[in-house]
Each structure stands twice: as structure tokens, then as C-alpha cells.
Amino acid sequence: MTHSSPGDQVDQALSESGRPTPDVVVQPDADHLARAVASALVARLAAAQAVHGTASVVLTGGGIGTAVLERVAALAAEPEHAVVDWGAVDVWWGDERFVPVDHPDRNELGARESLLSKVALDPERVHPIPSSDAGFDEPEEAAAWYAEQLATAAGEGRTMPRIDVLLLGMGPEGHVASIFPDSPAATDDRPVVAVRDCPKPPPTRVSLGFPAITAAEEVWLLVSGEGKAEAVARALGGAEPVDLPAAGAQGKQATRWLLDAAAASRLPRA
Numbered sequence: 589m590t591h592s593s594p595g596d597q598v599d600q601a602l603s604e605s606g607r608p609t610p611d612v613v614v615q616p617d618a619d620h621l622a623r624a625v626a627s628a629l630v631a632r633l634a635a636a637q638a639v640h641g642t643a644s645v646v647l648t649g650g651g652i653g654t655a656v657l658e659r660v661a662a663l664a665a666e667p668e669h670a671v672v673d674w675g676a677v678d679v680w681w682g683d684e685r686f687v688p689v690d691h692p693d694r695n696e697l698g699a700r701e702s703l704l705s706k707v708a709l710d711p712e713r714v715h716p717i718p719s720s721d722a723g724f725d726e727p728e729e730a731a732a733w734y735a736e737q738l739a740t741a742a743g744e745g746r747t748m749p750r751i752d753v754l755l756l757g758m759g760p761e762g763h764v765a766s767i768f769p770d771s772p773a774a775t776d777d778r779p780v781v782a783v784r785d786c787p788k789p790p791p792t793r794v795s796l797g798f799p800a801i802t803a804a805e806e807v808w809l810l811v812s813g814e815g816k817a818e819a820v821a822r823a824l825g826g827a828e829p830v831d832l833p834a835a836g837a838q839g840k841q842a843t844r845w846l847l848d849a850a851a852a853s854r855l856p857r858a
């Protein structure tokens with residue numbers, strides 16, 4: 589692994605898998621982590637827009653993921669940090685709970701409250717995963733529809749559009765998005781999967797699968813707290829993705845583990 593600061597240009601060595609070696613950034617606490625990730629995300633989206641004219645991000649729920657979005661909204665309100673054209677950002681989600689659209693468990697709701705309602709997005713570029721009251725009776729239908737949306741955005745017969753940054757939280761047992769250890773989603777080769785009997789409520793969800801996650805340019809894992817420290821160490825120590833899904837969350841250009849000191853406390857010292 590390599591260590592750097594959140595705003596650093598990413599230039600990672602290749603690991604044996606042919607993927608870049610994960611980059612690890614440690615902040616003192618969750619608040620510093622959220623602020624640092626927000627600054628880095630704004631810079632990354634602006635850089636993508638400078639190259640492509642547009643930027644794309646996959647959002648995560650969870651405490652740190654939501655805190656990051658709140659900090660991004662605060663930055664967007666400061667003229668000197670307003671470097672992103674929010675009307676040219678595509679927003680996708682890594683997973684969603686298959687519950688009604690206004691249910692407090694929806695990741696979409698948290699994202700809308702913390703950031704999406706506060707910046708001038710193009711509604712056509714905001715792509716929530718369908719809720720259970722959006723016209724799909726089963727999560728499998730919602731998953732297939734979301735895969736179609738991604739493929740349509742990608743064009744040219746491809747499955748996934750360019751995703752500049754894919755954000756993921758991680759559970760204490762190493763789940764990412766709604767891919768849980770030893771679950772069918774961990775070995776599913778579809779880009780979007782329905783998740784049933786999820787060990788963490790609510791039980792029915794829709795999630796990106798590994799083929800979609802690993803198609804992103806950069807994957808950023810946002811992790812805070814001592815309760816995640818062992819899973820962080822195992823993931824970076826070479827665990828199998830089926831045992832510890834976070835280990836399989838790798839970007840094409842970069843994989844960044846953005847940690848607070850507690851989450852990093854079981855890593856070997858650099």
C-alpha cells in the first residue's frame with residue numbers, strides 16, 4: 589500500500605492483480621476525514637470536468653458518506669470552492685434499500701437532504717435506484733432496470749458509463765454497497781443485483797455488483813471507527829472478496845482507503 593494526502597494526484601503502482609496498489613490516507617478523526625474527503629471529491633470532480641466536460645460519482649449511504657456530502661454542500665456554498673459545475677455531474681448510487689421513496693432508510697433521501705437539494709443539479713443526471721413504490725414489484729426488476737440505465741448512459745454497447753469516483757462505506761464485517769460476506773451478491777457477475785435476506789435490515793435491497801464497482805475509474809472507501817479496524821486490516825491484507833467484500837472493491841485507476849485513525853489502528857505502520 590502507499591500513503592498520501594487526500595488531494596494528491598493519484599499515481600499508483602500496479603499490484604499482482606494488475607490493479608493499482610491501494611492508497612491509504614489516514615485522518616485524525618471522523619470530522620477531519622469527512623472534510624478531507626469532501627475537498628478531494630470536489631477537486632476530483634472539477635478535474636474530470638476539465639477533461640471530459642462532465643463528471644460522475646456513485647454515492648454511498650452511511651454516517652461518513654453522508655457527512656462527506658454535507659461538507660461538499662458547505663464547500664459548494666463558498667465562492668472560492670465553487671469549482672464544480674453541478675449541472676454537469678451524473679449522480680448514481682452504489683446501493684439502495686427497496687422501500688418506499690420517502691422511507692427514512694433510503695440512501696437517496698439522505699443524499700438529497702445533505703447535498704442534492706443544495707446544488708444546481710440537472711435532474712436528468714440524477715439516477716436514484718428505484719424504490720419499492722416506483723412501479724417494480726420485485727427488486728430483481730428494479731435491478732435490471734438500473735442496469736439498463738447504466739448501459740444506456742454508457743452507450744456503444746458497454747455496460748457501465750465512465751464513473752470518475754465511486755464512494756463506498758464499509759460495514760464492520762467488510763460489506764460494501766449491499767454485498768455482504770458469503771452472500772450470492774458476492775459472486776454474482778451482473779452489474780446490478782437484487783439482494784434478499786440481507787443480514788442487516790432492511791432485508792431487501794438493490795446493489796451494484798463487483799463488475800460495476802470495479803469498472804469505476806477510482807474507488808474510494810470511507811471508513812471510520814475502531815469497530816472497522818479489523819476489517820480494514822484484513823481487506824488490505826489480501827482477504828478474499830467473498831469473505832470480505834471490501835477487499836474486492838478496486839478501481840481501474842485508483843483504490844483509495846480514506847480512514848480515520850481508529851479505523852487504521854490495526855494496519856501495519858508504513
Ligand SMILES: O=C(O)[C@H](O)[C@@H](O)[C@H](O)[C@H](O)COP(=O)(O)O
Pocket residue numbers: 648649650651652653756757758759760764765766788789812
Ligand atoms: O445498511 C447498510 O448497508 C449501510 O448503510 C452501509 O452500506 C454503510 O454504508 C456502511 O455500513 C458504513 O456505514 P457507516 O459509515 O455509518 O459506518
